[in-house]
Amino acid sequence: MFRVDPKEAVLSHISASTGTMGTLGADAEAAVQAPVSPTLSHKLVSGCAQLIEAVLLLTLGLGIYLFYLGGIDPVLYVPLSLGIVAAANIAFNVARTHRIAAYRTLFKQILRVLGGWTGVFLLVVAGLFAFKAGDLVSRIWLGSWALSGGVALVFYRLTLRALVLDWSTKGRLRRRTVIVGGGPAAEALIGAIEKSATSDIDLIGLFDDRYDERSPEAVAGVKKLGKVADLVEFARRARIDLVIVSMPLSAESRLLEMLGQLWVLPVDIRLSAHMSKLRFTDKTYSYVGDLPVFEMADRPISDWNLVFKWVFDKLVALFALVVLSPVMIGTAIAVKATSKGPVLFKQNRHGFNNELIAVYKFRSMYTDMSDAKASTLVTRNDPRVTPVGRIIRKTSIDELPQLFNVLKGELSIVGPRPHALEAKAANRLYHDAVHGYFARHKVKPGITGWAQINGWRGETDTVDKLMARVDHDLYYIENWSILLDLYILVMTPISLFTKNENAF
Incomplete structure (x- = not known):
């Protein structure tokens, strides 16, 4: 499987890696708006x-x-x-x-x-x-x-x-798929799909950076929906499962460039092997239907792993709500008794695949000083934070209502923390400060994570601090296992008291 160094690959593709919403063409927008039926893995x-x-x-x-x-x-x-x-x-x-x-x-x-x-x-x-x-x-x-x-x-x-x-x-086994590439190679790939994999692939369209006779507006009846850079936004909004690249193995620079743009997406990326003149052993290939492909990138935490993590999240969330209910009830009473305003604070944040979710927290700021968009980070001795708020923020008790987000399926117990939309490091929005920042959203965000137990929680006032947190998040995504989740869960209460100097 190909590997891309995220820090290097996306330097020349800032717009693709930041997830900035662009303007899709009419055909692409129509594909986005089309209804999507549930499928089976x-x-x-x-x-x-x-x-x-x-x-x-x-x-x-x-x-x-x-x-x-x-x-x-x-x-x-x-x-x-x-x-x-x-x-x-x-x-x-x-x-x-x-x-x-x-x-x-x-x-x-x-x-x-x-x-x-x-x-x-x-x-x-x-x-x-x-x-x-x-x-x-x-x-x-x-x-x-x-x-x-x-x-x-x-x-x-x-x-x-x-x-x-x-x-x-009924289309229950089809994976929503796009092709990267055009011309004769894409035409041959589409022919192979129609011959051997139509029951497994729902071909939505193709994307290619070329706009000359080598890449017409439609190939074998399949429309071109935009350039590769457009695919980042399109794949998120259209819920694409699979990207098949129709390029020769010899096109190394083009392959690396394409991966540098697409690695932030939670999709499987495969390189078509149907036109390769090289012949490998059967174990070298994976298959989409009967179509041989090379694996380039996999969606993290998918299939059975997704089931295991779902069960883990629900069991831990239910257990935690029962065990911690006295703490949550006491916190709610303290918040309500010591300052005016609601007990809970709700804030929009990016979830899996950049979808917006409303995250719950115990209110820790004075209502008239609250910053719903978190455009200004909380600092040490911040006057906006209430006395009770200082305690629950320091101990992360303010995060406990997010257990309800876990039960709703919006968060996981363990994962990259969902940052506020307008949070900044060195006066720059997070996704502008760190290239490839949105790769953190290839999995569901969590209440706690690898970065948090390693001391990277609380204030991120510099780009270096933010990059360290992102690096830890990406390490977690690439090395996920149930055992790692269990380790992080066990270490979370320990880190709250041993590595909390940045939390206030």
């Missing part, structure tokens, strides 16, 4: 299909064991059943039967599944024979499971095929 579908298949086979095997053998010798049969199911799943994946394109096939899919299932049992029989353990395992149980499992797999795969074909017809 291919990896989630295949993952669920594998889980259901494994449970089906295991239930069948254990059911036969309990019915015929009455549950004798579970120490042998239960682990053996689990091992057979695990080996079958591996065999099905090696045979590439757990892909959306494979689910749509009929005889090819069934033959490969039955071949894998049969192969697993042949290996088990060979192993029992080699270790002279044939008398330990019931032949009737083994044979009955092999036969009934094969029948169950056929019916399961036929049902799965019907379901996937129905989803494909």
Whole structure:
């Protein structure tokens, strides 16, 4: 996978990386306004299909064991059943039967599944024979499971095929896609998509910087919607999932330039391999339908990782609300009793993919001195902050109402902090002060984050401080894991007392 140094790549593409709203053409604006139907992740579908298949086979095997053998010798049969199911799943994946394109096939899919299932049992029989353990395992149980499992797999795969074909017809499995590039290369790519990947790709349009005979206004019926720089705004507003680049591998400078503009987006970026004269091993490619592509950049925290993080966020938020409810109630009473105005303060900030969200906080300033747009950062001994406000800001108690933002799906427990829209460092708006600043929004912002537990919370009055915070945010995005989230969560209360010199 290609990697772009964000600090270097975007220096010449400030307008693209800042996320400044431009003026899209009429065709692009029409595409933005078109309704977008919900879709299903291919990896989630295949993952669920594998889980259901494994449970089906295991239930069948254990059911036969309990019915015929009455549950004798579970120490042998239960682990053996689990091992057979695990080996079958591996065999099905090696045979590439757990892909959306494979689910749509009929005889090819069934033959490969039955071949894998049969192969697993042949290996088990060979192993029992080699270790002279044939008398330990019931032949009737083994044979009955092999036969009934094969029948169950056929019916399961036929049902799965019907379901996937129905989803494909309804467009539930299509990824909203744009092509970067034009001319004959883009025409060949569009032809390949129409031939092998129409059920997986909803082709919205193409973007190309060239405006001459090499790149006409429409290629194979697909309209050009603008230049590559326009794609940053378009992809955010039109909810694009995938960008396929139609450029030769030899065009290194153009590829790096394009990546320098697009790396701030939460999309998958793939380089089409259909016209490459170089031939690599099959494992080198990933596939969109049957279209071979090279992976250039991935959307962070997607598919199953997104599910894990969603569950993590909801569980932690609910637990925190229950445990911290006395603190929140006491804070609300203190805020209301010591100064006039509402208990909560609501402020618009950028969320995932630069979408505007209203973030909740306990009010920490006098109402008549509040700065709703945060155009002036809070400083030490700031007269706008109330006595109670100083305490809750220092301890970050003022952030606790954002647990409700987490439950609404607008924030995560852990992630880059959502900065105020007009916050400034050295009198420059954050996105003007740091190139590529909006790459922080490739994931949902969080209540706490990697930057905060490393001491980068509170005032960011200089560009250097802001860059340090952004660097930590980008490190978190590139290295995310549930374990990292757990570590940050555990370290957050510790850092509140050991690294809070900039918080006031």
